[in-house]
Amino acid sequence: MEDTKNVMFRQIPSVDELLVTSGIKSMLSTIPRALILRAIRQILDELREEIRKAPVGDEMPDVGLSTVVDQITRRVSILSQPSLRQVINATGVIVHTNLGRSPVPKRVISAFNSLAGCYSNLEYNLNTGKRGSRYVHVQDILRELTGAEDALVVNNNAAAVLIALDTIAKGKEVVISRGQLVEIGGSFRMPDVMRKSGAKMFEVGTTNKTTIRDYEAAIVSDTALFLKVHMSNFQIVGFAQEVSLEELVGLGRKYSIPVMEDLGSGCLIDLSRYGLKKEPTVQDSVEKGADIITFSGDKMLGGPQCGIILGKKDIISKIKANQLNRALRVDKLTLIALQETLSIYRDEEKAIRQIPTLRMICQSYPSVCRKAERLRGLIGKIDTSNFVISLSDGFSQVGGGALPLEGIKSRLLCLSPRRLSASRIVEFLRSYDPPVVVRLEKNNVLLDLRTIQEKEVKIVAAAIQKMSTKNRLLPKQKSL
Numbered sequence: 001m002e003d004t005k006n007v008m009f010r011q012i013p014s015v016d017e018l019l020v021t022s023g024i025k026s027m028l029s030t031i032p033r034a035l036i037l038r039a040i041r042q043i044l045d046e047l048r049e050e051i052r053k054a055p056v057g058d059e060m061p062d063v064g065l066s067t068v069v070d071q072i073t074r075r076v077s078i079l080s081q082p083s084l085r086q087v088i089n090a091t092g093v094i095v096h097t098n099l100g101r102s103p104v105p106k107r108v109i110s111a112f113n114s115l116a117g118c119y120s121n122l123e124y125n126l127n128t129g130k131r132g133s134r135y136v137h138v139q140d141i142l143r144e145l146t147g148a149e150d151a152l153v154v155n156n157n158a159a160a161v162l163i164a165l166d167t168i169a170k171g172k173e174v175v176i177s178r179g180q181l182v183e184i185g186g187s188f189r190m191p192d193v194m195r196k197s198g199a200k201m202f203e204v205g206t207t208n209k210t211t212i213r214d215y216e217a218a219i220v221s222d223t224a225l226f227l228k229v230h231m232s233n234f235q236i237v238g239f240a241q242e243v244s245l246e247e248l249v250g251l252g253r254k255y256s257i258p259v260m261e262d263l264g265s266g267c268l269i270d271l272s273r274y275g276l277k278k279e280p281t282v283q284d285s286v287e288k289g290a291d292i293i294t295f296s297g298d299k300m301l302g303g304p305q306c307g308i309i310l311g312k313k314d315i316i317s318k319i320k321a322n323q324l325n326r327a328l329r330v331d332k333l334t335l336i337a338l339q340e341t342l343s344i345y346r347d348e349e350k351a352i353r354q355i356p357t358l359r360m361i362c363q364s365y366p367s368v369c370r371k372a373e374r375l376r377g378l379i380g381k382i383d384t385s386n387f388v389i390s391l392s393d394g395f396s397q398v399g400g401g402a403l404p405l406e407g408i409k410s411r412l413l414c415l416s417p418r419r420l421s422a423s424r425i426v427e428f429l430r431s432y433d434p435p436v437v438v439r440l441e442k443n444n445v446l447l448d449l450r451t452i453q454e455k456e457v458k459i460v461a462a463a464i465q466k467m468s469t470k471n472r473l474l475p476k477q478k479s480l
């Protein structure tokens with residue numbers, strides 16, 4: 001039986017044979033040879049692997065010259081596409097880390113247009129003609145919007161926490177509640193970040209209850225910091241107690257120990273005014289007297305990836321002088337995007353309308369319903385042998401660790417499988433151009449209209465129409 005496999009292996013065309021076929025030769029005139037060779041090698045490797053793995057007596061793959069050339073042609077076209085590309089987020093998770101968190105506001109894109117392709121005064125003081133600081137461009141507006149004494153921006157919030165701990169508490173003790181030793185996902189675990197910074201973690205309280213007396217009893221001569229961490233993606237309910245920021249600041253003042261708050265998402269707008277549960281705002285934390293506050297730029301703020309550090313002037317100055325700052329610094333594209341995003345916040349109404357993340361969070365249920373009706377209308381009457389379409393109510397998630405238990409009421413398009421299985425539907429939509437990423441729940445495929453942009457509704461409708469007319473789905477595309 002092994003002989004059959006050996007015969008098959010020998011029948012696979014060689015690279016040289018393939019290179020002289022008319023199909024490949026015609027590609028060579030327009031596509032770089034290295035790319036074509038990469039596609040050829042991938043396909044040949046996959047064929048060999050398929051034969052090697054095939055159970056004895058099973059059907060073997062077709063290794064005829066024309067079939068293989070077809071496969072290579074398709075692979076070349078896949079490999080020529082940029083790897084990072086647009087997808088449609090139909091998951092209903094607004095700040096979706098795997099899908100790039102926050103789409104940036106239009107203003108950011110026009111600022112890229114006018115600024116990113118030129119030189120700028122990134123680190124050049126136009127008044128003195130001398131070297132300037134890249135941080136001044138967002139420092140003043142951050143102070144203006146939040147009331148903080150000073151501000152600094154680094155690569156992301158993980159970096160913000162790391163550099164703050166390294167600066168304030170290296171080799172010293174940081175007191176933290178056991179209920180706040182969180183893992184954010186993507187391997188950000190508070191205890192690990194603390195270890196990396198060289199701070200010694202001192203846990204107080206229990207998983208569900210921590211009191212101010214626990215903090216006070218933990219103070220020793222080298223206690224450098226009280227750290228409060230936003231619980232982000234989980235909640236402790238029932239018999240639970242946390243110490244408020246005010247109380248902690250009070251204790252900190254009494255013993256001259258600074259208080260740091262890692263806010264995680266960091267929202268600048270009180271969303272309870274828009275019918276959501278109140279998340280503490282950044283301004284609240286500043287007002288309550290936290291000495292250092294950190295949060296992400298691309299979660300609820302709706303801007304570029306970065307970590308924003310606010311706080312007292314003396315501490316921020318020390319963080320700026322930390323050598324790590326050089327390694328964690330943000331580039332000009334980030335600063336352009338952050339500068340523009342922050343400037344929208346000067347007008348709250350505008351922020352809700354122009355910052356996509358906030359717009360999606362605040363979009364009213366009736367308005368999402370209208371979008372759903374529009375999608376249903378555009379799809380029109382379809383053949384229901386592959387799947388059945390209906391509209392239903394459901395919940396979107398803010399994501400990024402904000403408001404973890406609070407779904408936002410939303411309207412979903414539901415595809416119930418018939419001839420096509422749910423997983424084939426998911427796969428079809430994911431391989432569409434642009435890919436549509438959906439949610440799978442109880443064997444139904446759900447598309448949440450809240451995270452589908454107005455201009456994407458048409459594309460989604462076309463994808464669903466196309467899928468309904470498929471007699472048989474294409475053979476499974478090899479994942480790359």
Ligand SMILES: *Cc1c(COP(=O)(O)O)cnc(C)c1O
Nearest residue numbers: 156157158184232264265296401
């Ligand atoms: C998300 C989050 C982080 C990590 O922020 P990144 O911007 O992803 O680096 C840290 N702390 C908390 C509480 C978070 O929610």
